[in-house]
Amino acid sequence: MFGRRVYLDNAAATRLDERVLEAMKPYFFEHYGVATSEFAYSEGVEAREALDKVRNDLSNALGANSEEFIFSSGSTESSNIAIKGVALALGKKKGTHIVVSKIEDFAVLHCARALEKQGFQITYLNVDGDGFIDIDQLRDSITDNTILVSIQHANQEIGTIQDIANIGRVCREKKVLFHTDATHSFTRIPLNVRETPVDLITVAAHTIHGPKGIGGLYVHKGTPIVKWMDGGFQEFDLRAGLENIPGAVGFAKAVELVNSEETRILQAMRDHIIARVLSEIPHTTLNGDRWKRLPHNANITFHFVEGESITLHLDMHGFAVSTGSACFSRSLESSHVIMGIGGNHERAHGSIRFTFGRYNTIEDVDDIVVTLTEIVKDLREISPLGKEPDKKESER
Amino acid sequence: MKFPYSEKVLEHFRHPHNVGKIENADGKATEGSPACGDMVSVYIKVDPETMTISDVKFESYGCASNIATGSIITEIAKGKTLDEAKKITWKEASEALGGLPKIKAHCSVLAVEGLRSAIQNYEERHGLIKEKEPTTLAVVRRRLKKVMNPLAGLDVVRTNLVRDIQIGDGVIRVEVDLPANHQFASAIKEELTEKLETLWDIREVIVEFVE
Numbered sequence: 001m002f003g004r005r006v007y008l009d010n011a012a013a014t015r016l017d018e019r020v021l022e023a024m025k026p027y028f029f030e031h032y033g034v035a036t037s038e039f040a041y042s043e044g045v046e047a048r049e050a051l052d053k054v055r056n057d058l059s060n061a062l063g064a065n066s067e068e069f070i071f072s073s074g075s076t077e078s079s080n081i082a083i084k085g086v087a088l089a090l091g092k093k094k095g096t097h098i099v100v101s102k103i104e105d106f107a108v109l110h111c112a113r114a115l116e117k118q119g120f121q122i123t124y125l126n127v128d129g130d131g132f133i134d135i136d137q138l139r140d141s142i143t144d145n146t147i148l149v150s151i152q153h154a155n156q157e158i159g160t161i162q163d164i165a166n167i168g169r170v171c172r173e174k175k176v177l178f179h180t181d182a183t184h185s186f187t188r189i190p191l192n193v194r195e196t197p198v199d200l201i202t203v204a205a206h207t208i209h210g211p212k213g214i215g216g217l218y219v220h221k222g223t224p225i226v227k228w229m230d231g232g233f234q235e236f237d238l239r240a241g242l243e244n245i246p247g248a249v250g251f252a253k254a255v256e257l258v259n260s261e262e263t264r265i266l267q268a269m270r271d272h273i274i275a276r277v278l279s280e281i282p283h284t285t286l287n288g289d290r291w292k293r294l295p296h297n298a299n300i301t302f303h304f305v306e307g308e309s310i311t312l313h314l315d316m317h318g319f320a321v322s323t324g325s326a327c328f329s330r331s332l333e334s335s336h337v338i339m340g341i342g343g344n345h346e347r348a349h350g351s352i353r354f355t356f357g358r359y360n361t362i363e364d365v366d367d368i369v370v371t372l373t374e375i376v377k378d379l380r381e382i383s384p385l386g387k388e389p390d391k392k393e394s395e396r
Numbered sequence: 397m398k399f400p401y402s403e404k405v406l407e408h409f410r411h412p413h414n415v416g417k418i419e420n421a422d423g424k425a426t427e428g429s430p431a432c433g434d435m436v437s438v439y440i441k442v443d444p445e446t447m448t449i450s451d452v453k454f455e456s457y458g459c460a461s462n463i464a465t466g467s468i469i470t471e472i473a474k475g476k477t478l479d480e481a482k483k484i485t486w487k488e489a490s491e492a493l494g495g496l497p498k499i500k501a502h503c504s505v506l507a508v509e510g511l512r513s514a515i516q517n518y519e520e521r522h523g524l525i526k527e528k529e530p531t532t533l534a535v536v537r538r539r540l541k542k543v544m545n546p547l548a549g550l551d552v553v554r555t556n557l558v559r560d561i562q563i564g565d566g567v568i569r570v571e572v573d574l575p576a577n578h579q580f581a582s583a584i585k586e587e588l589t590e591k592l593e594t595l596w597d598i599r600e601v602i603v604e605f606v607e
Contacts, residue, residue, distance in 0.1 A: 306434065308459035312409065315397070325459070349457075382415045382463070384426065384437040384455035 006364045007320045010207070010296060010357035011156055011184055016250075017209040017358065023253040024211065027246040035243050036232060047245050054252035061255050062201060062218050063192035070235040071248050074215040075183040075204035079107040079150075081217055081239060082179045082200040085225035086148045087115050090177075095145035099123045099176075101133050103340040105156050107202075108181055112150070121145070130289040131160030131341050135170060142174045149178050153201075154185035157324060157337040157353055158288030159297030161189060168197035177223060183207060183215075187258040188266075188295055199223045205247070209358050210254030214247030262358065267295035269356045269365050274298050276369045281376055287338060287351055296356040299324075301338075301347045302372075305379040310352055313375040319368050324351040401460060402494035409460040414470035416453045423518025426587070427510040427542070434458030434503045436466055438510035440473075442518055448477050454510065458503055461496050465504035468492050469511055478515050484508065520594040531595045536561050536568060539591045543584070552584070559606065566599040568592050576605035 007015065027050060033043025035051045052066070059069035072078045087098065100112045102124045112122045123141045125133045133151060142149070149171050154161045164180050171178035179200035182191060186203040193201070200223060204215035219225060219238065231240025270293075278284055283303040302310060307323030314321055324335025325348060334348035343351075354368075399406055418424075421439035428435040436458060441451035452473050454466040469489045473481040486508045490496045496504055519525050529535065537553055545555040552558045552572075560571035570588055574581055585603040592601045 304457065306458050306462075309409075309463060312399070312401075312460050315399070316406075316410070382412060382455055383457045384435060385457050 003318060005318050005320065006360070006368065008354045008356060008360065008364070008368065009320050009322050010360075011353065011355035012322060013206050013212060014209045014357050015359055016211060017254065017257055019257060020210055020250045020253045024246040024250040027249050031245075035245065036234065047243070050245055050249055051243055054248045057252040058203075058216055058255060059218070061187065062203075063194040064218050065221065067236060068193075068219055068221055070217050070219060070238050071243065071251075072215045072217055072235075072239055073213055073241075073244070074206065075105070075181065075202050076107040076215075077239075078202040078204070078215045078217040079105070079179070079181055080111055081225070081228075082202065082219075083108065083111040083148065083150055084115070084228055085238070086177055086179070086200070086223070087120060088226035088228055089224035090147040091120065095143075095147045097121045097123070097143055097145040097147065099125060099138065099141050099146060099149045099151075101125045101127055101151050101162075103127055103131060103155055103157075103337045104150065104152055105181055105183065108150050108152070108179075109336075125151070127160075127340055129342050130292075131155055131158050131337070132289070132292075133162060133167070135163070135166055138167060139170050139174070142170070142176055146174070146176045149176055151178075151180060152184075153180045153182040153191065154189060154294045154297075155288065155337060156184050157335060158299045158341065159184075159294035160288045161185065161292045161294065164191070164198065165196045171199075172197045184294055184297075187255055188263050193218065193220065205251040205254050208254045208258055211247050211250040214244050214251045216251065263295050266356045266360075269360060269362055270294075270296060270298050270354075272362060273354055273365045273369065274300070276365070277372065280369065281373055285347065287341065287343070287347070294355075298354045299351060300354075301343075301351045302376050303346070303350055304383050304385040305350050305376055307348075307350055307352055309379055310350070310372070310375055313379070314368070314371065317371045317375075319371065321368075322353045324348045324353070400497060401464075402496075404492075404494040405460060405464040405496065408464035408467040408493065412456075412463050412467040414453045414467065414474070415455065417455065418451060418453050421514075423514045423516075423521065425510055425513030425517050426590070427513060428458075428506045434462045434506055436462060436506045436510045438466075438470070438507070438514040440511075440514045440518060442478065444522075446477070447479075448475060449473050449481055450475075452511070452514075454507065456507070458506070459500070461500035461504040462506060464493055465489050465496070465507040466510070469507050473511055478518070482512055482515050484511065517594060520596065523596065525596065528596055531563060531568070531597050533561060533563060535595070536563065536570075536592065539595075540570075540588065543587045543591055545584075552588075557584075558588075566597060567602065568595075568598055568600070569602045569604065572603060572605050573607075574605050575607050578605070581605055 031046040033047040035048040037044030038048040056066040059066045116122045177199045181202040199220040201218035206212045285301045287299040307325030324338045326334040338348035418439035422442040423440045426437040437455045439453045443450045452470045456463045486505045541551045543552045545552045545557045559573045562569040589601045
């Protein structure tokens with residue numbers, strides 16, 4: 001029971017790749033200056049050069065120019081800079097209406113709520129049973145007062161990938177800005193700003209075996225943004241604060257290390273767990289679209305049992321996963337994503353998210369399915385629900 | 397490995413005691429519902445000579461603290477008189493488990509309520525409720541507030557799932573705003589009936605589904 005650990009919560013955080021750490025090391029011990037000091041001494045010049053290089057690498061990964069990419073402390077800050085920055089820039093001049101989807105990450109959703117309290121009007125777009133927004137509904141929701149649409153690239157819990165090319169086209173057509181949170185899709189799903197019309201993109205390193213505490217924001221040239229965290233003039237005067245150069249270097253290295261072969265392997269693990277669980281464990285429902293989903297995400301509801309009980313049992317058997325159950329959350333609220341796709345509390349209560357990463361193998365999948373089968377069976381034994389033979393799988 | 401629970405909680409979570417149903421239980425109750433999150437059913441067997449709990453079992457659709465509390469509270473209750481068992485508190489259960497995280501109080505208190513309700517159920521079935529209050533609309537509504545609307549996560553009364561209640565001649569007629577073939581219809585009907593049929597002056601409960 002206390003042997004091997006199998007970590008399957010790579011959407012929450014990933015194990016750092018040693019090669020990333022090696023790339024970062026010199027910027028802790030040798031070139032520890034900051035870029036702001038470039039005109040004072042050589043450590044500053046080294047820092048500036050390093051920062052310029054990785055900024056270039058990361059903007060390239062999005063098909064952008066290097067002055068269109070700023071570093072931040074992570075995806076939460078990036079989304080805050082984007083949404084509040086646009087609101088500050090256009091709130092008085094153009095309008096006070098913002099459109100987001102109901103299943104955004106809290107970084108976006110709570111930015112919207114905070115602005116709402118300050119007098120902005122927010123439309124929270126519904127999603128369908130698989131988590132997709134309706135493009136016509138989006139078009140209809142945009143008014144003359146709308147300044148920004150913020151719709152994620154892929155969902156953090158159920159992995160559903162939105163059609164952001166289409167969303168971007170609608171936004172261009174209606175002349176509103178478009179921000180997308182690509183925290184969970186960056187590098188795994190191609191996104192190139194030369195082909196896809198997006199104005200602001202949130203990205204981060206912690207989901208791709210990079211360090212925590214470093215993220216980025218693509219800001220399309222000319223996008224009106226007001227800096228709201230005051231301090232120095234770093235990051236093209238859009239984000240004040242000391243540059244996290246080791247983090248930025250680690251971020252770029254992490255991006256360099258992702259490749260399509262690896263993504264294919266992750267997808268094979270995803271498909272394997274979905275196929276095995278749905279066929280071998282009765283009363284299970286896949287959450288999110290079967291195909292248009294992140295290559296490394298599977299989210300499944302095990303009916304008649306509670307998610308935290310499953311995760312705790314799995315943990316004792318060496319597996320780390322997460323759940324949308326209210327019992328698991330600090331707020332004691334069920335996952336807003338599962339509720340958003342029309343699920344009831346019961347569907348959220350027994351939902352488990354499996355997210356794969358570089359250090360997982362297909363054997364891990366086989367092992368967890370065996371363990372899960374036992375755990376779910378045992379928990380159903382003690383559950384007052386789900387023993388009657390006529391209990392049907394709840395509707396998808 | 398590190399866990400957010402005490403050793404004792406984990407032990408009862410891993411190997412819960414007194415799990416299952418008692419066929420022909422003398423008293424039974426379910427607290428919570430899949431909608432609000434956790435749910436627990438408690439069954440008791442009562443020795444009528446001594447008025448003690450001769451056997452008690454529970455079932456849980458809940459998280460670790462819910463399961464562990466069900467396990468410990470049934471251990472404590474076994475062999476106790478009904479009056480003693482009624483007085484067992486969440487605090488006692490929590491202390492016996494070496495402490496529960498505060499945020500988990502909600503999930504674990506259900507097991508305590510489950511036991512109390514099962515005892516109440518026994519007393520009602522055996523005419524042991526001393527003060528016989530006639531069944532009024534207020535009484536029915538109070539009871540139905542314990543039945544959760546699985547679609548909303550709130551009870552059936554506040555969410556207006558119960559459209560109408562009529563009481564007369566020992567019969568309660570409850571109108572539910574749901575198609576009869578809805579996935580939750582039979583579960584709701586069962587729950588409503590269970591909560592009301594034990595009322596001393598009621599001989600029939602009719603649940604009707606209307607769209």
